Amino acid sequence: MNVQMNPPPGTTQTRSNGLTDRARALPRKYLIGGAALVLALGGFWLATRDGGSPPPRRVTAAPVRVAAVAQRDMQVIERTIGTVVANSSVAVTARVQGQLMKAHFKEGDIVKAGDLLFEIDPRPYQAALAQALAQQARDQAQLENANNDARRYADLFSQNAISVQQRDVSAASAKALAATVEADKAQVAIARLNLEYSRIRAPVTGKTGPILIQPGNLVTPSSSVGASSLVTINEIQPVKISLSLPQSDLPRIQETARNKGLSVTVNLRDGGGGENIVAPVDFIGNAVNNTTGTIELRATYANPDSALIPGQLVDVVVALSKIPDALVVPREAINTGPAGQFVYAVREGAAQQVAVKVQFDDTVNTAVQGAIKPGEQVIVDGQLRVIPGAKVNVLPSAKQQSSTDTRTSGRRNRAIKG
Numbered sequence: 001m002n003v004q005m006n007p008p009p010g011t012t013q014t015r016s017n018g019l020t021d022r023a024r025a026l027p028r029k030y031l032i033g034g035a036a037l038v039l040a041l042g043g044f045w046l047a048t049r050d051g052g053s054p055p056p057r058r059v060t061a062a063p064v065r066v067a068a069v070a071q072r073d074m075q076v077i078e079r080t081i082g083t084v085v086a087n088s089s090v091a092v093t094a095r096v097q098g099q100l101m102k103a104h105f106k107e108g109d110i111v112k113a114g115d116l117l118f119e120i121d122p123r124p125y126q127a128a129l130a131q132a133l134a135q136q137a138r139d140q141a142q143l144e145n146a147n148n149d150a151r152r153y154a155d156l157f158s159q160n161a162i163s164v165q166q167r168d169v170s171a172a173s174a175k176a177l178a179a180t181v182e183a184d185k186a187q188v189a190i191a192r193l194n195l196e197y198s199r200i201r202a203p204v205t206g207k208t209g210p211i212l213i214q215p216g217n218l219v220t221p222s223s224s225v226g227a228s229s230l231v232t233i234n235e236i237q238p239v240k241i242s243l244s245l246p247q248s249d250l251p252r253i254q255e256t257a258r259n260k261g262l263s264v265t266v267n268l269r270d271g272g273g274g275e276n277i278v279a280p281v282d283f284i285g286n287a288v289n290n291t292t293g294t295i296e297l298r299a300t301y302a303n304p305d306s307a308l309i310p311g312q313l314v315d316v317v318v319a320l321s322k323i324p325d326a327l328v329v330p331r332e333a334i335n336t337g338p339a340g341q342f343v344y345a346v347r348e349g350a351a352q353q354v355a356v357k358v359q360f361d362d363t364v365n366t367a368v369q370g371a372i373k374p375g376e377q378v379i380v381d382g383q384l385r386v387i388p389g390a391k392v393n394v395l396p397s398a399k400q401q402s403s404t405d406t407r408t409s410g411r412r413n414r415a416i417k418g
Contacts, residue, residue: 064382071374082243082316091229093222129191136184146174206235244294252320326367
């Protein structure tokens with residue numbers, strides 16, 4: 001038996017309408033997405049239709065600071081580090097052996113040549129001198145007797161009272177004793193010298209260092225193995241200033257030394273030592289150092305106030321020659337490019353690149369050769385932002401800016417007070 005169930009009224013029509021609405025919504029979504037894609041592609045085409053180049057950028061004038069080109073004589077100088085060297089340095093040693101009894105100075109004292117420094121026990125050397133003198137006296141007495149005998153034998157021989165042999169033996173004995181007496185004199189001189197060496201004196205005038213062997217110790221003569229010095233004396237009045245310059249400066253050094261004499265200036269102001277000093281160069285090395293390619297110079301300074309100490313490092317300036325009517329620019333104006341060195345000259349408000357040749361650089365100013373004129377403005381700050389041929393904005397110098405700020409601050413303070 002087949003039973004057919006009829007659906008509720010309206011059910012079939014509702015499902016059919018829902019499926020129809022979804023089917024209609026799908027084409028609308030695709031249409032909207034396609035339209036958005038078309039709009040995006042159109043915008044991209046519009047943005048890139050001129051070949052993809054970005055819109056032209058507005059170039060602004062680079063801010064720079066300038067300085068004027070000067071024309072003047074420029075001194076060719078070299079700056080280097082010098083070393084203060086003692087005029088002479090002497091290590092004082094003992095020349096005789098004995099016990100060190102006393103030191104007659106304090107460490108660091110200034111001593112003069114001939115001043116007594118140390119005493120070694122003199123008693124052994126006093127005894128040796130006394131013995132040498134006694135031996136000399138005995139031999140001298142014997143010599144006088146031998147001379148008397150020789151004269152007497154010579155008289156007897158003239159009277160044919162003795163033989164020739166007796167006369168000659170007497171004369172030879174007198175000569176031998178004379179030689180002995182001379183040797184005795186040498187021994188006495190040695191004994192006196194050793195006694196004198198027991199008192200050690202300063203060989204030079206200078207400043208003493210630390211005492212290396214204290215009194216009470218046994219000292220040995222300098223000729224002995226393992227002997228050490230007692231003290232070192234450095235002559236510091238005068239002192240020498242040793243410096244080295246490049247061998248490329250040798251022609252200038254020689255020419256200046258021949259014509260007007262060479263001198264060095266030692267800068268003591270930066271170290272708080274007082275005024276700068278000038279010392280003449282009295283030694284030019286006889287060979288160039290193969291390792292450093294430099295030649296040594298030495299200048300002598302009287303050092304009256306002992307301001308310079310051996311081993312001290314000092315800043316030294318050496319004036320070698322002079323460049324007449326040189327074009328001088330600040331060192332900061334020099335630039336280096338693939339084609340060489342150049343400066344930026346400000347002409348009609350624009351930066352022009354001008355090639356130059358550096359003649360000399362003293363670390364502050366530079367003498368150059370090139371197509372620039374005295375009084376012309378060259379850029380000393382802001383070159384990295386400069387485009388050759390482009391306009392530049394010239395700013396006031398740091399000094400001018402500081403002066404302007406000071407005046408502005410003063411007016412502001414006066415306004416506040418008013």
